[in-house]
Amino acid sequence: MLGAILVLSGPSGCGKSSLVNEILKEYHDIYFSISTTTREIREGEEEGVNYHYISKKQFEEEIEAGLFLEWAKVHDNYYGTSLKSVKKALDEGKLVIFDIDVQGHEIVKEKFNDILTSLFITTPSSEILKQRLVGRGTDSLEVIEKRLLNSRQEMQRLGEYDFLLVNDNFEETLAMFRFIVGASRMKIDKKSKDNFINTWYNT
Ligand code: 5GP
Numbered sequence: 001m002l003g004a005i006l007v008l009s010g011p012s013g014c015g016k017s018s019l020v021n022e023i024l025k026e027y028h029d030i031y032f033s034i035s036t037t038t039r040e041i042r043e044g045e046e047e048g049v050n051y052h053y054i055s056k057k058q059f060e061e062e063i064e065a066g067l068f069l070e071w072a073k074v075h076d077n078y079y080g081t082s083l084k085s086v087k088k089a090l091d092e093g094k095l096v097i098f099d100i101d102v103q104g105h106e107i108v109k110e111k112f113n114d115i116l117t118s119l120f121i122t123t124p125s126s127e128i129l130k131q132r133l134v135g136r137g138t139d140s141l142e143v144i145e146k147r148l149l150n151s152r153q154e155m156q157r158l159g160e161y162d163f164l165l166v167n168d169n170f171e172e173t174l175a176m177f178r179f180i181v182g183a184s185r186m187k188i189d190k191k192s193k194d195n196f197i198n199t200w201y202n203t
Pocket of ligand 1: 008009010011012013035036039070071072074079080081099100101102103104105
């Protein structure tokens with residue numbers, strides 16, 4: 001495996017998807033891991049672009065079949081990362097970006113620690129997050145309340161991440177995000193370092 005991993009976590013509505021969309025336009029050796037979910041498709045989303053949308057029953061069958069690198073229940077829905085496409089992208093030497101929650105980060109980190117960089121993105125305050133979720137107009141008030149509650153719990157785990165970006169101004173946040181993407185791209189696994197040491201001694 002030659003690739004590297006960048007995990008993004010943070011509350012829904014903090015701007016992760018917009019940042020990733022910008023970066024994908026700029027770099028060609030990045031693979032964005034499209035998760036599978038049982039949640040309803042939102043207006044403006046597309047199958048195979050934002051997520052793969054499947055039923056709860058199908059998701060549970062895929063868990064049984066061992067098709068997920070990691071999966072979690074977030075806001076009463078299942079979300080998971082398929083193992084096969086991530087492995088392929090890593091084998092092709094790509095930087096794989098995951099937009100997953102804190103539970104997913106913990107699992108992926110256990111498996112890929114030496115090639116993984118993690119970034120937590122959030123809004124400047126909980127009030128601003130609420131305004132953005134309401135302003136987005138894609139979720140009912142009940143769903144927004146659940147997301148806000150979940151975000152409070154997620155914030156508690158910010159300390160587990162390498163970097164923090166507070167998305168106050170999109171252009172500034174994007175500029176910082178580019179640096180983090182560049183740095184995570186350069187993370188190399190232990191085996192490659194050992195190989196380099198051997199070559200260095202012997203040449
Ligand atoms: P949303 O419904 O707003 O698209 O996503 C809700 C939450 O689920 C976000 O925190 C997002 O990072 C997380 N999420 C999306 N895909 C995955 C996944 O494959 N695995 C895990 N563990 N979390 C995910």
